[in-house]
Amino acid sequence: MNARILSLLVLAGMACATQAADINAGKLKAEQVCVTCHNADGNSTNPQYPVLAGQHDDYLAQVLHDYKTGVRxxxxxxxxxxxLSKADISNLAAWFASQQSVLNMKR
Structure with missing residues (x-):
């Protein structure tokens, strides 16, 4: 098998293994799990809890993973x-990343 075909097969396999985040599922999970401290849209009104809205999804996913594994x-x-499953974490990260942060709004 030549290198080009092998490369295409590897890329195709990676594409199949990568599941796109489901923002609607993230919203539902946020309403179940995160709403008490961070609000459903991630714009916490309590300074004790960080604003999650508008953060980068990869950052949010990493932080959740780090809490889950004990790194954080x-x-x-x-x-x-x-x-939370890997899909839950990905979905939550996508949901909060898609929200407008109160920190970026003009007052």
């Missing part, structure tokens, strides 16, 4: 993210 320490967040 917070007892409350560790318990909250424990039951």
């Amino acid at each position: 320490k917070n007892a409350v967040m560790a318990d909250i993210v424990k039951p």
